[in-house]
Ligand SMILES: Nc1ncnc2c1ncn2[C@@H]1O[C@H](COP(=O)(O)OP(=O)(O)O)[C@@H](O)[C@H]1O
């Protein structure tokens with residue numbers, strides 16, 4: 145698969161024997177009847193989906209439909225929002241992530257996250273990348289870990305001579321790749337990315353997309369994006385969410401359709417999906 | 427499309443277009459000037475009043491105790507007391523900073539937490555003499571066995587409680603101002619809550635916390651009223667008491683010295699009051715300086 149072509153529509157290889165659901169690829173996550181509440185407001189209702197190993201899964205949909213909320217269930221970041229409550233099951237390799245004996249800190253060491261706005265720490269570039277391994281008590285040569293992670297994120301050549309400088313002096317695109325390097329440094333299994341390119345220019349966006357393609361053989365990636373072309377370019381599967389008004393007039397997010405990206409963009413089953421991907425959403 | 431023909435003159439500066447802005451600028455300039463004049467007047471008064479002592483026997487003034495002969499009297503005891511007070515107050519800062527961490531990072535946001543926050547805010551506004559009465563009841567009388575009664579320990583602890591709300595409020599505000607994205611980043615990498623606080627929140631909040639603590643020390647060093655209530659002396663005599671005995675015995679501090687000098691009927695003592703004020707100002711200034719240097723070093727480390 146080419147990593148430098150960016151067509152308007154996807155050039156996703158056919159999944160010959162894959163009939164979504166009966167696939168050979170193992171599930172990393174399975175969501176069953178997931179409901180997320182913020183205080184009394186049910187922000188996400190009845191989501192069921194599977195994230196396959198070593199695939200890029202994209203969440204698309206209008207803003208406020210609960211994409212970030214669902215994403216934060218995968219590494220229990222919703223725990224940090226006191227009013228958030230999660231119902232239903234979130235299984236990671238079969239383990240219920242919300243079981244009482246599960247340590248959210250251990251979950252987050254395996255399931256890394258990259259945020260919408262690049263959020264480097266006010267520390268040196270080196271210390272940013274070394275942060276996760278240090279708090280995680282990782283053994284090994286820190287210089288090697290940092291170099292490997294920065295190389296992986298395609299940032300090494302740009303920063304190798306200024307590792308001691310503050311990360312806050314980098315460009316936005318570099319900062320976001322640093323955040324990816326920082327996430328990779330703890331050797332995670334999954335990378336969750338919440339609109340990682342929304343604050344970046346097209347060139348920086350292209351580099352992040354290339355990077356995702358390069359690392360997808362080693363990581364399972366879930367990316368939230370409101371850029372449909374981006375979903376089409378990078379992802380294997382796409383979940384389309386939408387928000388509808390509930391009986392109280394609050395917006396409630398629902399999963400409308402989840403399928404191979406090529407199907408979602410060329411032959412969606414639901415007319416709301418079709419309206420959205422063809423730009424006729426209203 | 428505006429539809430009208432472009433008039434080059436419309437881009438020219440119009441006289442008086444920004445009149446309100448200019449008036450505002452004038453007013454704030456005046457305010458700054460007034461502040462400078464007032465500070466200058468205080469400094470002038472102090473420097474001029476202490477001129478005789480500063481130029482003739484400053485060292486002696488700093489190193490001798492209070493005696494009834496004006497030509498020999500000094501403030502060594504006051505300096506000593508004020509330094510001990512500053513030291514003890516600094517030792518209690520972790521309590522205030524810890525309370526702020528608890529309120530901001532651990533306590534859930536419910537009515538009892540809010541009640542505590544409101545109470546702390548109100549305590550910051552309680553007149554200092556009231557803290558003196560508290561100190562008298564608690565440290566001088568109830569805990570006499572530990573503090574030795576009206577000792578420098580009692581005085582310092584009273585002042586520590588006086589500034590505790592200030593330390594809590596300023597620290598809490600500094601902690602609250604730490605961007606949530608630092609916390610998210612740390613948690614997202616598998617840091618525990620304590621690791622997040624220790625490695626992200628506290629370093630980022632430290633400059634603000636330092637500012638609050640310095641203001642608190644300055645406040646504690648300047649207070650005379652609570653010390654008066656807990657029984658500080660204007661001066662005292664010590665025999666050959668060792669350090670521990672002195673900590674639990676009679677004490678004084680620079681504001682007490684200033685008050686004592688001012689109450690003396692003979693005019694010559696006005697100079698002593700001014701000189702003691704100068705010493706106090708320099709002491710606070712030095713503490714400020716240490717904090718400013720500390721702030722700058724932290725800011726540099728954080729890359730800002
Ligand atoms: N921290 C929060 N507190 C309360 N409500 C929230 C919070 N985060 C999100 N919501 C609500 O949940 C809904 C879904 O939000 P979100 O998951 O951010 O949507 P998306 O990422 O698709 O734009 C929105 O209606 C939003 O107002």
Ligand SMILES: [Mg+2]
Pocket residue numbers: 211212213338368
């Ligand atoms: Mg979002």
